[in-house]
Amino acid sequence: MSAPLLRRVVFLDAGTLPQRLVFDPALHIDYQPYAASAPGQVAQRIAEAEVVITNKVALTAELLAAAPLLRLVCVAAAGTDNIDFSAATRHGIAVRNVPDYGSDSVAEHTIALLLALRRAIVPSAQAARDGRWSRAGQFCWHGPALRDVGGSVLGIVGRGRIGEATARLARGLGLQVLFAHRAGHVGGDVGGQGDCCFDTLLSQVDALSLHLPLTPETRGLIDARRLALMKPGAVLVNTSRGALVDSVALAAALRSGRLAGAALDVLDTEPPSPDHPLLAPDIPNLLLTPHVAWASEQAQARLAGRLVELVHQHLGALPAAAPAPISSGDTR
Missing domain, CATH: 3.40.50.720 (NAD(P)-binding Rossmann-like Domain)
Structure with missing residues (x-):
């Protein structure tokens, strides 16, 4: 045989x-x-x-x-x-x-990054261990501003499985959710009512979360012009594709304080070279994780x-x- x-x-x-x-x-x-x-x-x-x-x-x-x-x-x-x-x-x-x-895994990571940014988890944890809390002279240490997520507005760009899962978790925390169905148009929670242009959405949200594929139309979607449209104190979260964001423009927006913070699980080159613009040590309020949102x-x-x-x-x-x-x- x-x-x-x-x-x-x-x-x-x-x-x-x-x-x-x-x-x-x-x-x-x-x-x-x-x-x-x-x-x-x-x-x-x-x-x-x-x-x-x-x-x-x-x-x-x-x-x-x-x-x-x-x-x-x-x-x-x-x-x-x-x-x-x-x-x-x-x-x-x-x-x-x-x-x-991994829709739920990515959505959980997205919300975790958002919470970390708004609640200044990383700098607060560092202060607890590097002696700043010990030297505070009182029971608490006051550092970066802490902002509640409840009652804030989250803009989600991309209404696929992950975007919807993120919205479900966000609503449970008391956020108002606005969707951008594609780069040019957005809609509210109810049946797409209240449509407005994508640029208007940027000026309305306290946090922006990206859940889009990388295409010629979406590459560099978040550039210097659109970062400038985001309102002061807003934060950016990206757990989809790194090249949706102009890395140089984001670094500049964070250095200038125009953007309050950013949390990224993806970069435009992975793994990044040591001289990647977003690995520079002087960029404030930037939280990076190494493409692990999916990996529970x-x-x-x-x-x-x-x-x-x-x-x-x-x-x-x-x-x-x-x-x-x-x-x-x-x-x-």
Whole structure:
């Protein structure tokens, strides 16, 4: 009896997902996870693959054309801006993402960053340990202004799953939520009533939270002009794509005090070089986390489980589910 034909599944950047993928051994899968793949390594690694899993490694038209056995690309994320969809369609390659594994995780991180900014959590914690509290001469230490989140106005740009989840948590804390459905138009909580232009929204909100994919239209959306439109004391939170924000303009707005604070989980280059404009030590009121909003243990487990399901469905071990639509607000 001849050995069963092995079907190759390749994960190009498995190091981005600490959870191990475990496939049904009866499916005779030849699974090859690579911790990371440099651009020059991708073509060789996918040349004989039937399924390719990628998180952030780009699959261009040229790469897809050079993989004749490839039938499925699984994106280990919600955002899919690293895949050439037109080329995949031409070559009969299905593209599936995992749109809802981490919506709640990203939303929680967004609200945590907002609370940290408004309540000055980081500078207060530093003062408690570096001697400033000990030297205060009274029971408390007064440093940066502390502002309640309840009763403030949160503008959310992007009404996908993550934007909606963020709004739900924000309302629970007593914030008023305004949505920007796209860069040019916004609407209030009730059925889009009270629409006004995006620039007007910027002048109304106490905090702005970004939940958009990166496209040619959204790149640099928050630039020097729009930062200047935000009202004094406002803060910016970005847990979607770093290049939505002009890094140089944001650094200048924070240094000048025009913007009260910013909290970012993403930068336009990841990992950033040491000389990135937003890593300069003199930028005040800037809180950075290293692209971890999505990465709760629960979200990672959901993502790994869904990737395994997608591969099993492709190989016929599970009924094929209808592809979920890729929402314009799903970015992780």
